[in-house]
Amino acid sequence: MLSVIEVKCPHCGAQGQIMMPPLGAIIIGPCPQCHGLVVIFCGRVLPLDGDIMQHGATRERREHLMSVLTRFLEQNVAQIIDSLSAELNKISQSAGPPATEPAQSETAGDLSDAAPSIPDTEVERFLQQELPMLDDKNYFRAIFG
Ligand SMILES: [Zn+2]
Numbered sequence: 529m530l531s532v533i534e535v536k537c538p539h540c541g542a543q544g545q546i547m548m549p550p551l552g553a554i555i556i557g558p559c560p561q562c563h564g565l566v567v568i569f570c571g572r573v574l575p576l577d578g579d580i581m582q583h584g585a586t587r588e589r590r591e592h593l594m595s596v597l598t599r600f601l602e603q604n605v606a607q608i609i610d611s612l613s614a615e616l617n618k619i620s621q622s623a624g625p626p627a628t629e630p631a632q633s634e635t636a637g638d639l640s641d642a643a644p645s646i647p648d649t650e651v652e653r654f655l656q657q658e659l660p661m662l663d664d665k666n667y668f669r670a671i672f673g
Contacts, residue, residue, distance in 0.1 A: 538575035539564030554597070567596060574600055
């Protein structure tokens with residue numbers, strides 16, 4: 529499946545669409561408008577320092593790219609932790625009342641009894657009628673054709 533994502537140059541604001549890069553891909557390239565260097569990571573376009581990336585030493589380039597990606601991940605992780613804390617707070621707050629739940633678990637057996645199980649006659653009918661049809665190519669043609 530081909531999917532396209534909307535991207536916006538963090539240098540000049542130029543907008544466009546690109547093919548969704550493969551999962552985990554880190555793609556570095558220039559903006560077609562301003563030729564500013566960007567890195568595309570997890571569907572996001574992050575600005576790179578063109579001077580460092582083009583003229584810096586290997587170690588400088590590596591550190592610059594790492595710091596850009598790390599900052600992006602740090603922001604994401606911070607958001608995740610924030611919303612996770614909120615979720616966990618909700619859970620721990622609502623965890624108080626249902627302390628009586630183990631007593632109710634005995635009645636849970638009634639639920640499974642009440643749940644309609646497939647009658648044996650249904651199973652037999654399936655075995656007799658449906659299974660032979662699986663070999664019948666016309667049967668599939670009728671469904672998928
Ligand atoms: Zn640009």
